[in-house]
Structure formats: structure tokens, C-alpha cells
Amino acid sequence: MISEAERIEALEAAQKLVDCLSEDSESARSESTRVQALQAANALTRSLERPEDGLIKFAYSPTIWMAIRTCVHMNVFNILVEKETTSAREVAEKAGADEIIIRRLLRVITSYGYAVEKGDGLYGINEWTKHMQNRLTQGMITYIFDHSMPAIAAAPEWFKENGFQNPTDPRNGPFQKAFGTNIPIFQWLALPENKERWDAANTFFEGDRGNRPSWVTWFPVQDELLSGKIDDQAPLLVDVAGGRGHDLLEFINQFPCVKGKYVLQDLQKVLDSATNLPAAVEKRAIDFFNESPVKGAKIYYMKFILHDYADPEALHILKNVISSMEKGYSYLVINDFILPDTGCPLIAAEWDLMMLTLMSAMERTESQWRSLFYAAGLSIKGLYQPPGDGQGIIVVAL
Template identity: 60%
Template sequence: MVSNVSKDEALKSASSIVALLSQGSDPFISEEVRVEALQAANLVIRALEKPEDGLIKFAFSPATWMAVRVCAQLNVFDIIARNETISATEIAKNGNADETLIRRLLRVLTAAGFVAERGDGLYGPTHWTVHINSRLAQGMIKFMYDASMLPISHGPNWLKETGYQNPIDPQHGMFQAANHTDLPTFQWLAVPKNKDIWDNANTFFEGDRGSRPSWLTWFPAKDKLFPQGHDQDTPLLVDVAGGRGHDLMDFLAKYPDEPGPFVLQDQEPVLESATSLSPKIKKQVFDLFTDSPVKGARIYFMKFILHDYMNEQCIQILANVKASMVKGYSYLVINDFVLPDTGCGLLQSQWDLMMMVLLSSMERTETQWKTLLESAGLSIEGIYSPPGDGQGIIVATL
């Protein structure tokens, strides 16, 4: 990131935005152009915003996050999304809340563009309102706020007390200190009293790619991984710890004529909540650390799994996958961030810190991925970059 942006640099960036957005006749710009234009727009903003003002705005931003969470709790976004114009009085009555409180919360959200202001105490939807009201966005808001805010607030003191060491112990991290537990985060989430947070987490996992394109839209999966089909006595693809099967369903949508079989593996409560799967998909209860996936599959797919763990745990997980792979036939496909050594984007670097806060884990650079997979006895066929700033693909074999 550039700390100081001159007037000339800002003008150059503004000109590049116009040029980028003028490319072609298609109203939908490509992911690469979108990300490049956003980066240029951020340079313009930094040129116009004085550091004093920018830092104050940043310091007060948690208040916006709190307002979003409370309004989600009161179903305010749903109410507004269903009405062209609605009053604070009606919103407050619906949520059994104080009208003055509703006005104060929505004052922030209208300023942020999340809700439209139609007049004094009158509100309507924007495209942000509609998105925030979606099931996946609601899961993200509730899980990320409820699971992360307390550990984040503990972060500075926890790091000071531990001598500013990089967190590596999944049983003794910021999350455990904040929640007074020595359970690893996923075990804590599985405790019955935390069911709502765990449900919201699994909903968020369905949409954690955001608007970024699926790997299946830019990576030639069939050409590289199963150009001549596969042995139909064994699975074409096993989605290892695949949640509710959203990525596996994307695969089936891309390749509807592939006969499978396909296997979705995860913990039993997660699989029970996966209710909209293709009949081609077999559910299989699975534990990353104790079980090997079904043997002999063509593809073992792991999206956002290994970033949840440090190397020691990852090597144990990979050993279980290796035990099921067939040399010369099976592929391990990892869909995860591959951080650049320099010039890392804001989203990826924030995601890395969130892994640190919640799981005492990390996102990895290309060098770190190579070191991990080689340590696990795997050979890297290739590391492939996505368009824009999404998750990459790492293909490994025995």
C-alpha cells in the first residue's frame, strides 16, 4: 500500500478507472478489471482523505459493525427490503424496540449506504439492503460478529502476555482466552449451547467466496484432472470436510453429465443440515484427524480446510488423505488463498489475521504451501492464480 498519494498519482489513478471501466461493450466488467479499478479507486480515496480524518473514521468503524449486527438481530433489513418506504415507528413496533434507538442505528447505516433514507424517519432498500438480508450474508454477519469480536478485543493483551509470539496452539489462543476454554475452536462450536453460532458458521461457509468466481469458471478441471473420465467403481470427487456440499453442487452444475459417484464428508451435524443435495452425492460422516477419506478417488477436494490449522495438524490431515490416494491416478485439489510475498491485498491479509484470532492458524504464501506439501510427502503439480483477488488452486499428487 502507498502511504502518501500525490495529486498526480491520484489523477493518474482516476484516469485509469475511466479507462478500465470503458473496456468493451459488455455491461459486466471482468473480475480482473473490477479488482484493478477498485485498487485505483482506493488510491484516489487516500489522496483525498486526510490521515487525521481517515484514522478517526477507522477508529469508529466498529460502531457500524455493531449497528449492522443489532439490525440483523431485529430483522430490520428484512423489513426494509420488503417495503419501498417504511417509517422508524413501524420498524420499532415490529421489533418491540425503542424508536429513538432505531433512528440512531439507521442513521449510521444510511450514511454507510446500507439503507436508503427517504425522509425524516423514513427508510427504503438499496442493493446493499437486499444483499445483507440474504441467508448467506445473515450467516456471515452473525457468525463473524458473535465469534470474533470478543477474541479480537482480547488480542492486544493476549499477545502482550505471550511475549508477542505468533499463535500456533489451537487450544491456547485468543479465542480460547476470550471464551474461557481449552477446546479447539471447532470443538467449542460443536458444544450444544453454541449451536446457533455453529449453524451461522456453516451458512457463512456456503458463501465465503463472496462474488468471486468459482474455481470451476477459470480452472480447466476436466482437461487437467479427468480428461478421459475415471474409474466409475470409485468416486470422481470426494469433498473432504465439505460442509453442506455447496462446492460439490457447483462441480455437478459445471459437469452435469459426469456419473460420479461423488462423496461429501463432514461431521454428522453438518451433514444433517445439508438437505438440498443431488442424489448422485453420498454423505459420509468423517473426522479430519482420525479418518482417511474413501479410497481410490480421482479428486480429493479441500476448500478452506488447511488454512484452519498450523503445519503440524495439516501434516496429520494430509497423511490421512495420502493413505486414500492412488499413485499416478489421484489428485489432491486445494482451493485456498495463496498469498503473495509482497503487495498482498487487504482482504487476504485480513483473512489471515482472522485465522490467527479464531483458530491460531494462518493463510500461506506460495513458498509456505510448497514447504507444507513437500513436508507431507506430496508433489505439487501446479499452483494456479485466480482472476482478481480470490482463492487459488493447488494441485498435488503422491
């Protein structure tokens, strides 16, 4: 039975969804509309779901995540995409697994819509299945499941032991409690015995914006950053801790006519695994807790770096970037979430807690960004929110 109140709430949410999608125009097909429509669809689901059932579904949802992680371990998604229809027995043989396990895991996966059930023990694929066999997706699944699940499970106890304080020490947080260490996560991942974990982490970083649009597609790069004089002897863009160079590549592909020198900075170990870069990109190993060797670039770009640290470490990193910047010429471009004070999109709020559990760090609101840059002696030229619910851009100068 649906009560009158539930019926009205559901109809209102459905109307919002229809309003979002009914106009056939470019703006109706935009990223912002997609995100609004998704929010309306979620509200519609919530209005029809009873709290008791919704909570049970939510409490049991880690089983879906476990099934996905195990299927990645067994290569199940790669096996499924080989053919239109695959039997549980074939999957079991190719995966070296027990057929009953394949059936039980795929029961959850198909009922969630990540593959298609075509009969008793017969499976087909859809767009989700294809996505699951992508190398970057599998890096994300492996890295996030293996590290965040233990850290999230340890978090309530960590809070209790630490007086329910906000973790800010990269050596002491839920991650350290879960893994029995006092080493910050990046240093821990870089230990020789964690080679596979480190590789999964870097593969995850290559694709960790999901499908949200890259800053180079929505931010007015030419007008805001490249309209003044450009010193062609100095680097145009330095990607500070840019991983394997994926963001640099996006920039170069978006602006093929912009000539300039590009520098990819990261730990030597990460640069060694960045093997597909064009000749215009120079690799320079750094430790961003020490002074940066590349001076006077037009743009220093940092994505997903400051959100990895609480303010003391973030200020330390900023000081080193500042010492490379030329007053009146260089810009620092931060590509991170800018959380609203109210009505935060769920993905950004979740990302914040991911930073909390893994890194004792945080996503920041506009006022938190402002006070961080003020403390670093930097002035904000502009804060820009992306279409949809992705990461914003903050342009700062000396």
C-alpha cells in the same frame, strides 16, 4: 484545501480508474479489471482523505459493524425490504424496539449506503439492503461478529502475554483468551450449548467466498483433472469437510454431463444439516484427524480446511487424505489463498489475520504451501491463481 501533491495523486488514481473501465470489451468487464478498478478507487479515496480523518473514520468503523449486527438481531433488513418506504416507527413496532434506537442505528447504516434515507425517519432499500436480508449474509454477519470481534479485541493482550509470538496452537490463541476456554474453535462450536453459534458458522461457510468466482468457472477442470482414465466404480470427487455440500453442488451444476459418484465428508452433525443434496451425493461422516474411509477417488477437494490449521495439524489432516489416495490416479485439489510475497490483496491479508485470531492458523504463501506439501511427501502439479483476488487452486499428487 487540496494541496498540489494531493491533487496530482488523486488525478493519477482517477486516471488509473478511468483507464481500467474505459475499454468496452469482455476483458475490460472481467473480474481482474473489477478488482484493479476497485484498488484504483481506494487509492483515490485515500489521496483525498487526511490521515487524521481517515484514522478516526477507521477507528469508529466498528460502530457500523455493531449497527449491522444489531439490525440482523432485530430483523430490520427483512422488515425494510417488505416495502418501498418504511418509517422508523413501523420498523420499531415490527422489530419490538425503541424507535430512537432504530433511528440512531439506521443513521449509520444509511450514511454508509446500506439502506436509503428518504426523509426524516423514512427509509428505502437498495441492493445492499437486499443483500443484508439474505440467509447466507446473515449467517456471515452473526458468525463473524459474535466470534471474531471478541477474539480481535483480545488479540493485542494475548500477544503481550505470549511474547508477541505467532499463535500456532489451536488450544491457545486470541479466541481462547476471549472466550475463556482451551478448546479449539470447531470443537467449542460443536458443544450442545453453542447450537445456534454452530448453525450460524455452517451457514457462513455455505456462502463465505462472497462473490468471488468459484474454481469450477475459471480452473480448467476437464483438462487438468478429468482428461485421463476415470474408474467409474470409484468416487469422482470427495469434498473433504465440505460443509453442507455447496461446493459439490457447484461442481455438479457446472459439469452436468460428467457422470460419477460424489462424496460429501464432514462431521456427522454438519452432514445432518445438509438436506438438499442430489441422489448422486453420498454423505460420509469423518473426523479428518482419523483415517478417511473413502479410498481411491479421482479428486479429493479441500476448500478452506488447511488454512484453519498451522502446519502440525495441517500435516496430520494431509496424512489421512494421502492414505486414501491412489498413486498415479488420485489428485488432491486445495482451494485456498496463495498469498503473494509482496503486494498482497487486502482481503487475503485480512483473511490471514482472521485465521490467526480465531484458529491460531494462517493463509499461506506459495513457498509455505510448497514446504507443507514437501513435508507431507506430496508433489505439486500446479498452482493456479484465480482472476481477481480470490482463492487459488493447488493440484497435488502422490
